[in-house]
Amino acid sequence: MDNLFIYLELLVNGVIIGTVYGLIACGLSLIFGVGKIVNFAHGALLALGMFIVYFIQRTLAINIYLVILPAAFLMFWIGYGLQFFLIKPIIRRESGMPVLPVILLTAGIMMALENLLLMVFGSSYLTVKMDFAQGTLRIGTISLPFVRLIAFFSSLVVVAALHFFLSRTDLGRAIRAVSQDREKARLLGVDDHKILCITVGLGMAITTISGGTLLPFYYVHPDIGNMFLTKCFVIVVLGGMGTISGALMGGIIVGILEVVVAQVMKVSVVQALIFLIFVLVLLLKPSGLLGTARE
Amino acid sequence: MVLLPLFDSDPYHIHLIISVGLMIYLAMTWNIVGGLAGQVSFGHATFVGMGAYASTLLFINYGLTPWLGMIAGGLLAVVVSLMVGLPCFRLRGAFFSLSTLALAEVVRIVVVNTERIGPFEVRGAAGILVPLKGDAPGLFQFNGKVPYYYIIWMMIGAVYYISYRIKTSRYGLFLSAIADDEEAARANGVNVLKAKMLALMVSAFLAAIGGTFYAQFYRSVDPVNVLAVGFSMEIVLMAVVGGTRFLHGPIIGTLILAPFGEVVRASLGGSFFGLHKIIYGMVLVAVILFFPNGIASLPDLIRGRVKEKQNLHAAGVGAEE
Numbered sequence: 001m002d003n004l005f006i007y008l009e010l011l012v013n014g015v016i017i018g019t020v021y022g023l024i025a026c027g028l029s030l031i032f033g034v035g036k037i038v039n040f041a042h043g044a045l046l047a048l049g050m051f052i053v054y055f056i057q058r059t060l061a062i063n064i065y066l067v068i069l070p071a072a073f074l075m076f077w078i079g080y081g082l083q084f085f086l087i088k089p090i091i092r093r094e095s096g097m098p099v100l101p102v103i104l105l106t107a108g109i110m111m112a113l114e115n116l117l118l119m120v121f122g123s124s125y126l127t128v129k130m131d132f133a134q135g136t137l138r139i140g141t142i143s144l145p146f147v148r149l150i151a152f153f154s155s156l157v158v159v160a161a162l163h164f165f166l167s168r169t170d171l172g173r174a175i176r177a178v179s180q181d182r183e184k185a186r187l188l189g190v191d192d193h194k195i196l197c198i199t200v201g202l203g204m205a206i207t208t209i210s211g212g213t214l215l216p217f218y219y220v221h222p223d224i225g226n227m228f229l230t231k232c233f234v235i236v237v238l239g240g241m242g243t244i245s246g247a248l249m250g251g252i253i254v255g256i257l258e259v260v261v262a263q264v265m266k267v268s269v270v271q272a273l274i275f276l277i278f279v280l281v282l283l284l285k286p287s288g289l290l291g292t293a294r295e
Numbered sequence: 296m297v298l299l300p301l302f303d304s305d306p307y308h309i310h311l312i313i314s315v316g317l318m319i320y321l322a323m324t325w326n327i328v329g330g331l332a333g334q335v336s337f338g339h340a341t342f343v344g345m346g347a348y349a350s351t352l353l354f355i356n357y358g359l360t361p362w363l364g365m366i367a368g369g370l371l372a373v374v375v376s377l378m379v380g381l382p383c384f385r386l387r388g389a390f391f392s393l394s395t396l397a398l399a400e401v402v403r404i405v406v407v408n409t410e411r412i413g414p415f416e417v418r419g420a421a422g423i424l425v426p427l428k429g430d431a432p433g434l435f436q437f438n439g440k441v442p443y444y445y446i447i448w449m450m451i452g453a454v455y456y457i458s459y460r461i462k463t464s465r466y467g468l469f470l471s472a473i474a475d476d477e478e479a480a481r482a483n484g485v486n487v488l489k490a491k492m493l494a495l496m497v498s499a500f501l502a503a504i505g506g507t508f509y510a511q512f513y514r515s516v517d518p519v520n521v522l523a524v525g526f527s528m529e530i531v532l533m534a535v536v537g538g539t540r541f542l543h544g545p546i547i548g549t550l551i552l553a554p555f556g557e558v559v560r561a562s563l564g565g566s567f568f569g570l571h572k573i574i575y576g577m578v579l580v581a582v583i584l585f586f587p588n589g590i591a592s593l594p595d596l597i598r599g600r601v602k603e604k605q606n607l608h609a610a611g612v613g614a615e616e
Contacts, residue, residue: 038390089584090584099388100388101583102389103392105580105584107531108532108580111579112575112579115569115570115576116569116573118568119568119570226524230400233397268404275397276401278394
C-alpha cells in the first residue's frame with residue numbers, strides 16, 4: 001500500500017510541475033503556431049522574465065505573487081517590441097517565411113540575453129525567500145506544498161483564460177485567423193503584423209506568469225534558459241504544434257516523465273533523455289500526438 | 296601576415312593569432328555544411344570534441360602520436376556525424392537545427408557523466424590533460440608557439456582549398472541547389488540525403504582534426520569548453536557574420552569578431568563577465584537585420600548601389616540634371 005502512495009505522490013507532483021511546464025510551452029506554441037516563428041530565444045526570454053520577477057520582488061520586498069502580473073505586463077511589451085523591431089523586418093523582406101535568418105536572429109538574441117543575465121546577476125543559483133504560503137497540504141501520506149499548488153492552479157486558470165480569449169473575443173479570432181492562413185486573414189482586413197506582435201507579447205506574458213509561479217519552489221540561473229528551451233520544444237512537438245491543449249498535454253507527459261525517471265537517474269541524465277525523446281518524436285510524428293497534420 | 300613571427304615575437308600576440316586562426320579554421324569547416332549546403336547545425340562542437348578526446352585519449356593510453364590520433368578522431372567524428380545526420384537531415388530547417396542542438400547536448404551530458412570507457416579514462420566534467428612531453432614535434436607538441444602558428448595557417452589553407460574544390464565541383468552545385476530550395480533540388484533528381492551527408496562527414500572529419508589541434512595547443516580538454524553549445528554557437532556566429540555564401544566569409548567574420556572578443560574578454564572579462572558574448576549576440580542580430588548575406592557581401596552591396604546610381608544617371612534622372 002505504501003508503494004502505491006509513493007507512486008501516487010510522484011504522479012501528482014509530475015502533473016503539477018507538468019502543468020506549469022505546459023504553460024511555459026503554451027507561450028512558445030502560441031508564437032510558433034501563429035507566426036511560424038521558431039524562437040530560439042524563448043528559453044532566454046523565460047529566464048529574463050523570471051529574473052525580472054526575482055529582481056522586483058527582492059527590491060520591493062513584497063509578496064512575489066503580486067509581482068508576477070506587472071512583470072508579465074512588462075514582458076508583453078518586450079515581446080511585442082521584439083517582434084516589431086527585430087523579426088518583422090526580416091519577414092517583410094522575404095515573401096515566404098524566412099526560416100534561416102529567423103533562426104540565426106533569435107539565436108543571436110539568445111546569446112546576447114543569456115550573457116547579459118549572467119553579467120548582471122552572476123552565475124549563482126538564486127532562490128526567492130518566501131514567507132507567504134509556506135505550508136503543505138497533506139492527503140494521506142502525500143504532501144503537496146502550497147506553492148506548488150498555487151503554481152498548478154494559476155496555470156490552469158491562465159490556460160482557461162487563454163482558451164476563452166482565443167475562442168470568444170474578436171482579437172482571439174483574429175489571432176486564430178492569422179495562424180490558419182496569414183494571407184487570407186490579411187485579405188479579410190486583419191493587420192497581420194500587428195497580430196503577430198500581440199501574439200509574441202502574449203506568449204511572453206504567459207511564459208513569465210508560469211515562470212514566476214515556478215520561482216518559489218525552483219531556482220533562477222542564467223542557464224535556465226537553455227534547459228527550458230529544449231524542454232519547451234519537446235513539449236510543443238510532443239503535444240502538437242500550435243495547440244494549447246497539446247502544449248498542456250505534452251507538458252504533463254514531460255513532467256511525469258521527469259519526476260518518475262529522476263528516481264532512478266541523475267537529473268542531468270533525465271535532461272539527456274528528454275532531448276533524445278525530442279529527436280525521436282520529431283522523426284516519428286512531427287505533428288505531435290495531438291497536432292493536426294500540417295503540411 | 297604569414298611571416299609575422301619574424302617581426303613580432305610577443306608570445307601573447309602569437310597566442311592570440313593562433314586562437315583566432317583556430318576559430319577561422321573551425322568556422323570554415325562548419326561552413327562546408329552550413330554555408331555550402333545551407334544546413335545550420337548547432338552541434339559542430341561535438342565533432343571538434345570527438346577529435347580532441349580521441350587523439351588525446353589514444354595518446355595517454357597507447358602513446359599514439361596525435362598526428363595519427365587525429366585521423367582516428369576524424370573517423371570517430373564521421374561515425375558520429377552519421378548518427379546525427381541520418382536522423383536529423385530528414386527534418387526541415389528549424390527543426391533540423393533544434394535537433395542538432397538537442398543531440399549535441401546529449402553527447403555533452405553523456406561525456407560529463409562518464410568516468411571511463413573501457414581502458415580510457417574520460418574523467419567526466421573534470422576533463423583530461425595532454426601529457427607534457429616538452430618539445431616533441433613527432434608527438435605534435437612544441438615548446439614555443441611559433442610552430443603551431445604555421446600549422447594552423449596550413450590547416451586554414453587546406454580547408455579553404457577543400458571548400459573551393461567542393462564549391463566549384465558538380466557536387467557543389469548540388470549542394471547550393473539544396474541550400475536554395477531543397478524540394479526543387481530533389482525534384483530535379485539530386486540525391487539530397489547523400490549530398491548532405493557527404494558534406495557533413497567532410498565537415499566533421501575536418502572539425503575533428505581541428506579538435507586535435509585544440510588539444511595539442513591548449514593542452515587540456517573538457518566538456519565545458521569543447522563540447523558546449525556555446526562553443527558551437529560561436530563557430531556558427533563567426534561564419535554567419537562573415538557570410539556563408541562566400542568561401543572567405545568565415546575568415547572575415549572571425550577576423551572581425553574574434554580578436555575584438557578576445558581583447559574585450561581579457562581587459563573587461565573580470566568585472567563584466569560574458570560581455571564579449573553579449574556583443575557577439577548583438578552583432579549577429581545586427582548582421583542578420585542589415586547584412587543578411589554577411590559582412591563579406593559588403594563589396595557586392597556597394598557595387599550594387601553604385602550600379603544603381605549609374606543606371607539612374609544614365610536614364611537621365613538625378614538632381615544634377
